[in-house]
Amino acid sequence: MLEVRDLRAGYGGTEVLRGLSLSVGQGEVVAVLGSNGVGKTTLNMTLSGLVEPWSGEILFEGRPIHGRKPSEVVSAGLVHVPEGRKIFPNLTVLENLVLGGYRRSKTGRNTNIERVFRTFPRLKERMKQAAGTLSGGEQQMLAIGRGLMSEPKLLILDEPSLGLSPLLVEEMFGLIEQLAKDGLPIMLVEQNVVQSLDVASRAYILENGHVVLSGAAETLRDDPELKRAYLGL
Template structure:
């Protein structure tokens, strides 16, 4: 479904991502784990077209998207839920969701919104409320719902648990698991490595812009060096 092939990404003279390759098969949850500054968010931004790779390729459903404009990547079925949620604070919940559907035909907006409200009943209750008045957990739900409004088949999730209470983290991850069971392919970047590895099928460990380890999530969850570095065990 998604293949990243030997990408190298720079911020000016800083070589942020070094020869990174990985793939996400249809119907999988794959997670990238690593310390702050390892390059996880940079990889997601490169996949979604917000940054450009100097070498290599990004392939979505067999087609190169490395030079495609971000909004056209969304139209091809890949949506990015950014770190920090980035909802439109001065717009209502409903207006935020409508913004997520800007690549879609008008006829799909209402049915897509009904589906989002089924996933996130709290958003339905607050549909007229300004997004800036929502709690952190509700804003995360809104950011995910906005991405789903695009009709995405692949979701890039960047730190969905950031700043949330343990109870809300559990709720968000239950939704991620359920979305995946219903056919959504997910690439997950998450500081909470324990939670990420507990929902993913496969994982890649990133350190200073390089992949240093990969395997099934279960293998990495039980790997001594991963446990020591990222799981506090």
Template sequence: MSAARSPEGAHAAAEGAPVGALLDIRGLCGGYGRVQVLRGVDLQVHAGEMVALLGSNGAGKTTLNKTVCGLCRAWSGTIRFDGKDLSGAHYRAVVKAGLIQVPEGRKVFPDLSVRENLELGSFTRAHERRAANIEKMFHLFPRLRECMAQRAGTMSGGEQQMLAIARGLMAEPVLLILDEPSLGLAPRLVQEMFALIRTLRDGGLAVLLVEQNVGQSLEIADRACVLENGSMRFSGTPEALLGSDMLRRAYLGL
């Protein structure tokens, strides 16, 4: 696929981004060693907004997440979050600012109990409200209350994903990044996962949803962005993306 942006794609990439964004990424470049992955990425997420970041494997989605969260160093560009410049910030500073990521693959602590995993979620933020927030998580995820003493490594994939999201919520995020939350889940659990994400959005939480499940993501997103070969090819409403035959074929394979 050509790396050149089409006139329609270029026009679309300029539309739909809110003014005064909570997360404001401009001209972000980065990668690993001498291998460049991100090529001048612009991305904005507004308070209370859900943005779906779409793209195939290798598009640069996970690298973008890691760079925003301070796990990979940006080569150039700026990352502003909630009025603060987080360009080059340590990941602890990113967490303290309220930008929380639920990583791809769940990454629960397998030898710790469900409750201990939740407690670690408030290690850096909101530790003084830990007990109250655990009760909130048990209300949101009743299954976690039932198995609070169980080792996380013995849980099913769907249960581990619930735990990973609950652990992220324990930090009282201002913006939550969900990286492939439906990956590896059975179809029924995928439906439940997206229903949960919709609940978080309806509660006013800003969410950056990184997914390959295009249909489900576009149903609940306020805006959609498409990343291809480390460059942002589209940013706009889900309706605009789905309404363009060229964009659907080129970037979504639909």
């Protein structure tokens, strides 16, 4: 689905991504893990067309998308749910969802809304409520639901557990597992190492803008030396 080859990008004269390569296959949940400042957000913004890559390739379904406009990336089916939710607080839940589907046909909008409500029944209960009055967990559900409205072929989730209580974190990772079981490939970009490795099939560990470790999530989770050296566990 997604292949990133030797990607370099940054801001001004500062290089953030330094030859990063990774891939996400059909039906996979792939975790991209690392602490603050290692380049995770820059990677997501570059994949989404918000940051122009300096060099390297981004292939989606075998076709290059590096250098394309964000709207074209979304239309291709690569959808990014950003860190911090970025919902429209003064609009209702339903209005936020409708905006998420603006690149798709009006005929499919109601079908997509019903799909979101089946996935997140709590959003249906609050469909006429201002999004800014939702709890943190509900706002994260809305952000993911808005992403689903764009009919993604691959979904990038950027720090979906950020700022949530432990109970809501458990619920959020359960929802991610359900989306994956429904057949949606996911690139999960997180600092929550333990639970990300529990839901992922493979993982990449980032340091200083490049991949320092990659492999099966089970291997990375269970190897004590890898935990000490790279995961801080």
